[in-house]
Amino acid sequence: MPRLSILLAVSCAAVVAGSAFAGGHGGNPAVKARKAHMQLYAFNLGTLGAMAKGEIEYDAGAASAAANNLAAVASLNQMAYWVPGTSSDDLPDESRALPAIWEEGSKAGEIGASFAEAAAALAAVAGDGKDAMAGAMGAVGKGCGDCHKAYRAPNN
Amino acid sequence: MLRTLIVFLGLGLAALAAGLWITRPVTLPEAQFASLTGDAARGETVFYASGCASCHTAPESDNKLSLPGGQTFETEFGVFVAPNISSHPDAGIGAWTLVEFASAVKKGTSPDGKHYYPVFPYGSYARMTDADVTDLWAFMQTLPAEAQENAPHQLGFPFSIRASLGGWKLLFAGDAWVHPADTPVLERGRYLVEALGHCGECHTPRNALGGLDTAAWMSGAPNPSGRGTIPGLLPPEFGWSETDVAYYLESGFTPDFDSAGGKMASVIENTAKLSPEDRAAIAAYISALGG
Numbered sequence: 135m136p137r138l139s140i141l142l143a144v145s146c147a148a149v150v151a152g153s154a155f156a157g158g159h160g161g162n163p164a165v166k167a168r169k170a171h172m173q174l175y176a177f178n179l180g181t182l183g184a185m186a187k188g189e190i191e192y193d194a195g196a197a198s199a200a201a202n203n204l205a206a207v208a209s210l211n212q213m214a215y216w217v218p219g220t221s222s223d224d225l226p227d228e229s230r231a232l233p234a235i236w237e238e239g240s241k242a243g244e245i246g247a248s249f250a251e252a253a254a255a256l257a258a259v260a261g262d263g264k265d266a267m268a269g270a271m272g273a274v275g276k277g278c279g280d281c282h283k284a285y286r287a288p289n290n
Numbered sequence: 291m292l293r294t295l296i297v298f299l300g301l302g303l304a305a306l307a308a309g310l311w312i313t314r315p316v317t318l319p320e321a322q323f324a325s326l327t328g329d330a331a332r333g334e335t336v337f338y339a340s341g342c343a344s345c346h347t348a349p350e351s352d353n354k355l356s357l358p359g360g361q362t363f364e365t366e367f368g369v370f371v372a373p374n375i376s377s378h379p380d381a382g383i384g385a386w387t388l389v390e391f392a393s394a395v396k397k398g399t400s401p402d403g404k405h406y407y408p409v410f411p412y413g414s415y416a417r418m419t420d421a422d423v424t425d426l427w428a429f430m431q432t433l434p435a436e437a438q439e440n441a442p443h444q445l446g447f448p449f450s451i452r453a454s455l456g457g458w459k460l461l462f463a464g465d466a467w468v469h470p471a472d473t474p475v476l477e478r479g480r481y482l483v484e485a486l487g488h489c490g491e492c493h494t495p496r497n498a499l500g501g502l503d504t505a506a507w508m509s510g511a512p513n514p515s516g517r518g519t520i521p522g523l524l525p526p527e528f529g530w531s532e533t534d535v536a537y538y539l540e541s542g543f544t545p546d547f548d549s550a551g552g553k554m555a556s557v558i559e560n561t562a563k564l565s566p567e568d569r570a571a572i573a574a575y576i577s578a579l580g581g
Contacts, residue, residue, distance in 0.1 A: 176547035183547055187537050272562070275541035275549065279558055282551030284350065288518025 165228045167215040171207065178204040179274075182256075185264060186271060192264040201253070201260035201267070204274070208253040212246070222287040230287040242285055249277030313456025315399040318392050326420060328388070328428025336426040338563045339486040340415070344556040345372045348438075354559070357382070358436035363409055365514055367500065368445030370409045378435035391430075392423045398459060405455035407443070408463065408500065414488035416465040417481070462501030469507065469579065479575030482568060487561075492520045492553070508579050524580040535573035536566070 181200040184190045221233040235242045252273035259266040337343075343354035349361050358381075359374040376382035383391065390401040398405060398412035406412065448454060468490065471480040483489045494502045495511040510522025522528060530538070534545045539561035542550040550558045561569060 172548075179543060179547040183537065183541070183543055186541075187533050189533070271541060275543055276559075276562075278549035279542040279551070279555040280352075282549055283553075283555030286551040288513055288516075288552055 161228055162220055162225055164215040164217050164220045165225060165231075168212075168231070171210070171212065171215070174207045175204060175278075178207070179271075182260065182267060182271060186268040192267070194261040194263075197267050198257070198261040201257040205250070205253040205257040208246075208250040216242075230289070232285045232287050235285050240285075242281060245277060245281045249274070249281070252277050310453070310456075313453070313460060315403050315405050315456065316393070316397045316459075317399050317403070318389055318397060320389050322420060323388050323392060323424060326388075326424040328424045328426075330425070330428040330432050332422075333425035333427070333429025335564065335568075336418075336422045336486065337429050338560045339482055339568070340418075340426065341487065341557060341560050342375070342430075344553065344560065346375045355433050356436060357430075357433060358438035359440060360438060363514075364516070365409065367449045368443060370407060370443045370445075371441045373440045374436055374438055375430070376436035377431050377433055378437055381437050381439055382435060384431070384435060388424060388427050391427045392420065395423055395426075396465075398455075398463065405452045405459070407452075407455065408458065411488040411491045413459075413463040413502070414485055414491060416463055417467070417485035422486070458499065458501070461499070468504050469575070471575065471578075475571050475574050476578060478568070479571035479573070479578075482564075482572050483575050487557075487572070493523055508576075523576050530576075532570070532573040532577045535576050536569045539564070539569045539572060540566075 178200040181190075182197060182204075185192045185197060216231075216235070218236050220229055221231050221236065222229050223233050234240060252270075256267070256270040256274055259270050261267075338354075343357065345361055345363075346357040346359055347354060347361070348356065348358050357374065357376045359372040361372045363370040363372070374382045377384040379385040383394075386394075386401055393399045394401070394406065394410075395412060395415045396418060397416070398408065398410065400406060467480060468484055469480060471477045490502055490504075490508060492514070493508045493510060494504070495506050495509065497503050508523045510524075511520045513520055530545055538544060538550070539558065541562070542555065542558040544550070549555075561572070
């Protein structure tokens with residue numbers, strides 16, 4: 135009987151390790167890097183948004199820190215992970231990035247640049263009070279929407 | 291024998307005539323608008339709340355005040371092309387009268403007495419107040435004239451026969467409210483959602499004839515233009531707070547700080563221009579769904 139529990143424990147551990155391994159190493163690295171990049175946006179926006187919505191109290195230091203992070207992430211050179219061959223057509227199970235991003239006349243780069251500007255403008259005022267911060271978030275949200283409107287495939 | 295045949299033929303023709311009469315394109319009476327004067331400034335709010343630009347701008351244009359049409363909508367019935375609704379007198383709707391405009395928006399009837407296809411959401415706009423239609427018309431006449439000619443829809447038989455739309459309208463295009471609203475805020479929210487915003491057109495599933503299944507109101511639906519689904523807004527699956535909904539309509543940010551994409555990003559561009567009170571009213575209505 136104890137032997138059976140040991141056997142079960144060992145096989146559970148093996149399953150857990152196996153899925154962790156798959157989670158850590160499966161998938162296209164460029165797509166994973168993009169998702170990680172977006173995750174960092176979302177995490178820092180979460181702090182700012184919770185203050186804007188009044189869910190947590192406005193704190194100038196925390197707001198500045200989050201907005202500075204956001205601006206820093208937005209200023210990263212992302213060329214290496216927005217590579218051709220990683221669109222929603224190429225990798226339908228992983229990628230929601232529409233092929234139009236890489237096609238003639240794509241405005242994705244332009245939108246990215248104005249998003250980085252909006253994030254920098256937000257970082258400049260995030261410590262100046264709740265209203266200043268919340269006001270500057272409008273342009274940031276518009277940047278997210280501009281790109282997702284034209285260049286992101288629907289979920290599932 | 292001959293007499294019986296004649297009676298049958300006569301009855302058949304009468305039934306056909308009655309059917310065509312019942313399903314004829316309906317226009318609104320002139321008198322209904324005689325005492326109304328449009329206010330363009332108020333009409334601007336109606337314009338954004340109604341999402342006119344989401345379909346009637348040029349494809350991929352960000353200029354919501356330029357309405358030459360040309361966006362295409364692929365559906366199971368065929369491909370629809372949004373027409374020019376700019377103030378151009380020939381290519382657009384600049385030469386229309388207020389009553390012609392109101393009949394188009396609320397009854398789906400064109401100035402030349404034809405049925406519009408319900409891809410134009412008059413089934414929702416039917417609930418719009420006459421005052422709002424009048425203000426909207428005043429605002430739209432201030433927008434620039436665009437000379438682009440309309441492209442025809444590409445529809446197969448039998449959907450190419452507009453007369454059949456009269457029956458569709460009888461079945462599906464009433465002006466009754468779907469959900470109860472017992473406070474002024476909920477009433478305003480319902481008006482913005484069910485009439486102007488025409489949210490149900492995408493968030494509610496349709497039956498085989500393309501009519502909205504109001505028994506499954508706002509429960510989500512397949513994406514009419516392809517991949518993915520339009521999310522349902524009913525509890526318990528939809529667990530956003532009222533603040534979450536209002537903030538989403540202002541900023542595009544979901545509670546986990548993803549952001550709206552696709553057609554919903556266009557909707558957010560409109561709702562971002564509404565007053566905080568209107569966004570809060572929409573959020574109150576959405577939060578009351580399923581209750």
